[in-house]
Amino acid sequence: MSSIETPGGASATSEFDRDTAVTLREPGVYDAELSAGWTIIRAVNGGYLLALLGRALGDHLPHPDPFTISAHYLTPSVPGPAVIRAETVRTGRTLSTGQASLYQYAEDGTEVERIRVLASYGDLATLPDDVRTSATPPAFAPIDQCFGASDSPAPPIPGSSAITERLDLRLDPSTVGWAIGAPSGKGEMRAWFGLADGRDADPLSLLLAVDALPPTSFELGLKGWTPTVELTTHIRCRPAPGPLRVSITTRNLAGGFLEEDAEVWDSADRLVAQSRQLARAPRG
Template structure:
């Protein structure tokens, strides 16, 4: 197992980072929040799904009596664009240990309001969970950071058409074994692994884990496919509050059929704990 990677350059803190500013929501009325989707989190031709999940997750944290997302399930209905948006939330149930809420994100399009994303989520208190862990899961064995590669190392950053603005917001170092697609020789294995953090040095927290599960390049690239891979549905489970330092993210696809594939993601913190898991169904352009 590789040793813990050196962290991205320190600087921003929780509350002052670009991630926090760009996922901010402003109360307009009870259960209604205004937001501005930043162009800095776009990939190819749409706003990244993990960023949207974190923004809606922040609104639900204000709505619900518990602070931390435990499970968040999102259906992506239409592609989001940079610009104004509104999030409407509702408390479904407020229990002793868990509270459940739903939320939808809307944008104006052609003079009418269009729903972009619908979420159902349960929140709790991660600090109140017992310490008992019984698992057979193991973190990915990544090469040291100096042997991994980020977007700035790519021979041609324009190899993927459209916007890659999100790459400038992330500190991402990918395992060379999953980078065949960048050299025109995809492995065909449907795997993506790497070290992950925010470029401004902000430490991970439960909301940024919602970004981490959907921030690596699509596994479809290693299957020999290119272009946009829009998410249809994504469910994330936040298992623990992450320790400071870089995260390890591993994503795999076992089945592509009928133009759809699944992506299973695991996120591990610097103490070797599994802090987040997700599964999504995505559509590919064959």
């Protein structure tokens, strides 16, 4: 068996890289260990899981970078051993498509499917420079005027908040009313994003970034776990070094479900990732 290395063949020195490492057991089958360091409330974070599956597919497919990846979260994942089974759906000159599922083990040893993804991969380095867009970065407070985890006046989250120790999140003051009992009602969340160990962003960490902020439901006056049902992410280009800006909005909460639309902007003011997810609204 061999462990999958980080891009460029460098050994994994970042906690994110170590915790998303996968080991090839046989063609299309990878062993992994879901780290307790990426849990929130009572489950492993969905963006971290997406990055883990993204790493396995990047090894399995002939192209290196995720262009689009859609994940359905079937059952909550927990820290511990997991196996990823990947297969190629189609390969072409510029894109290859694959699917993968992550399984964990029940008490009787049977496999329980946690997530199933379908993804198309390409090579971001080969994309043309032509950009025609009406998208502009949202307004953000300067990073030194935003709130980190140690600044939050909110009471501790029931259960685990381990993921906050691995992220460098600085929440925009206009989206932290929930922390002092005065949610804005706008369904918006904005933050500067980085990894706590200083690792630069890349396509895999973008898969984490789109699902790393507090849920927009907090600013709608709801508290509690907001489990993801489905998450689709588009990676548009490789991010420049430096902190990212993540903006997430919800326009419609109905029937106990809400959508979250995310944009991720890099230090060069480029829109590097977009996503939409459907989540269950908390009951609080």
